[in-house]
Amino acid sequence: MRQYIYISTAPDLSRSEIDLILASCSRNNAERGVTGMLLYNGRNFLQLLEGEQEDLMWVMRRIASDTRHSGVSKLEDIYTEERACPDWTMRHIRLVDDVDARQSTLEAELPDALDPQLRRTILNFAALN
Numbered sequence: 334m335r336q337y338i339y340i341s342t343a344p345d346l347s348r349s350e351i352d353l354i355l356a357s358c359s360r361n362n363a364e365r366g367v368t369g370m371l372l373y374n375g376r377n378f379l380q381l382l383e384g385e386q387e388d389l390m391w392v393m394r395r396i397a398s399d400t401r402h403s404g405v406s407k408l409e410d411i412y413t414e415e416r417a418c419p420d421w422t423m424r425h426i427r428l429v430d431d432v433d434a435r436q437s438t439l440e441a442e443l444p445d446a447l448d449p450q451l452r453r454t455i456l457n458f459a460a461l462n
């Protein structure tokens with residue numbers, strides 16, 4: 334099984350557009366056995382996806398050709414025995430407005446089983462403005 338993290342750019346997506354994305358996630362990810370989380374800071378997405386390689390590539394092909402965002406860039410792609418987010422078809426984590434408080438509030442929401450390297454990558458993203 335693999336865990337994959339990418340970032341992308343999508344200035345000013347509305348809450349309802351994000352809800353549409355999440356609806357696609359629950360439609361497709363459950364069927365493909367893909368789990369993970371999605372963070373949005375008002376300008377950039379970071380998404381963690383986990384699942385079997387073939388299923389991840391199926392989802393990533395769709396995501397990469399989605400015109401709602403651009404500049405999709407891979408940050409992490411690691412082998413794992415176990416999922417960090419087995420119960421989340423796609424958890425949307427809202428980043429709090431106060432950038433200084435983001436890392437500590439996010440830390441409390443990240444799953445315990447998350448690989449330390451992936452945790453650092455996600456927390457670094459949260460600190461960006």
Ligand SMILES: Cc1cc2nc3c(=O)[nH]c(=O)nc-3n(C[C@H](O)[C@H](O)[C@H](O)COP(=O)(O)O)c2cc1C
Pocket residue numbers: 341354356357358360361362371378380392395396397398399401402423
């Ligand atoms: C930042 C971002 C993350 C997305 N994540 C997923 C995802 O995890 N799974 C998924 O099926 N679609 C995801 N999408 C949507 C896909 O790009 C695509 O619109 C969708 O898979 C189409 O499927 P549908 O016809 O069932 O809605 C994402 C889109 C964006 C912009």
